[in-house]
Amino acid sequence: PLLRRNLLVRFGPSRVRGTPISESAFLGAGVAAAMAGLRPVVELYMVDFIGVAIDALLNHAAKLKTFSGGKWTAPLVVRAPCGGGYGDGGQHEQSLWGWLAHIPDLTVVVPSTPADAGGLMLAALQHDGPVVFLEHKLLSESWLELLGSSGRRTVHYDVPAEGARGPVPRTWEPTPIGEAALRRAGEDVALVGVGVDVHRALEAARVLSEEGVSAAVVDLRTVSPLDRRTVCEAVARTGRMVVVDEDYEGFGLSGELAAVVLEAGISVRFARVCTQTTIPYARHLEDQALPNVERILATVRQLLKPGPGSSSSSRQD
CATH class of the missing domain: 3.40.50.920 (Rossmann fold)
Structure with a gap:
């Protein structure tokens, strides 16, 4: 929520848009916008909810380049928190990067440090195909604050000693996709x-x-x-x-x-x-x-x- 508010202040309502809670609708709209020449970022509350909207990625965005002989692409980024360890159960704590990576021509990015989160996001925004950008909740300070305030004691289990914080570059550059x-x-x-x-x-x-x-x-x-x-x-x-x-x-x-x-x-x-x-x-x-x-x-x-x-x-x- 804080990130979206900051983006709204900086870029205005024409570029930062709230939507009804219908993943199939707003992910489908994002794919359509990408096909029309824009570079949208679609944010899911959790990657678990991608299941109700997977058709837009599986059967359209990821196949457009091949079906068009390389003439068309769908350059969008789907950003989603993922992962468990805080007591929210199997409908809210999945990772699913292996499932998503099974789809040809769908790029799946999972940063582990703040520097890579920024660098890989820049690379994802410049990428010419669909990218799913997954951020583990236990590496996100905003998620840790949210979960900590909820009274869930399990959030303290196995939170890495290092992770949510770390050095970042003075000048951001894209981190190459596909390099470990x-x-x-x-x-x-x-x-x-x-x-x-x-x-x-x-x-x-x-x-x-x-x-x-x-x-x-x-x-x-x-x-x-x-x-x-x-x-x-x-x-x-x-x-x-x-x-x-x-x-x-x-x-x-x-x-x-x-x-x-x-x-x-x-x-x-x-x-x-x-x-x-x-x-x-x-x-x-x-x-x-x-x-x-x-x-x-x-x-x-x-x-x-x-x-x-x-x-x-x-x-x-």
Whole structure:
């Protein structure tokens, strides 16, 4: 709300428009505006609500360039908070970046730092196709303030020590879409994630360092397109990969990353820490369902134990 008010003051009601709460209507209007030559930004209250409006993205915006032989595009940005960890249940705490990235020609961006949030948004605004820009609620100071004022004690669970705050450049430049960032170098295992999971991986890496384990941390930044080279380089160096992914495990990002590495011919021991079920309301069940530092540590320690074969998959239930 504060962001929209500031934009309204700066740009006026002709460019910043409120809408009725009908995601199918205002997302459809955004796609139509993009097809007409504008560059709209459509904001959803939560990414979970994209389900009632997915037709505009799936069957129109993402297919326009291919169907027109490259003559037409739909350059719009769909901005949406995502993720859980504060007790709002499975209809309000999903991530869905893997589901969205499954759609060809739909770019999916998930920043993990304030600097990348700004740089990737600039890149998204300049991109010639539809972009879904997902911001995890536990990395958003405005969301943390909103949730904290609601009296939900669960909001304090697993909020990263670093994340919502961080350095930003004096002069903003676009952050290239499709380029991952190596947040920490390591020789024993590569932790790969996106958004809030990067901060959990960094916390786990610091603990592992005290145990004599050198963990690399790769921040994908963009789910689609994937930076395959950076991932493969980190995994080839370590021989082990743990994907930390708050999105659903089945048919998702974690499995795609495993395929990318194996298709590159890299021998790797593989494990993943993902959400495997519908996210429950109950705090103790939610804590078990979502990735967290303790689950990451347990998975890495298990992976470091001697095991058969050079290419394997394991999971920490």
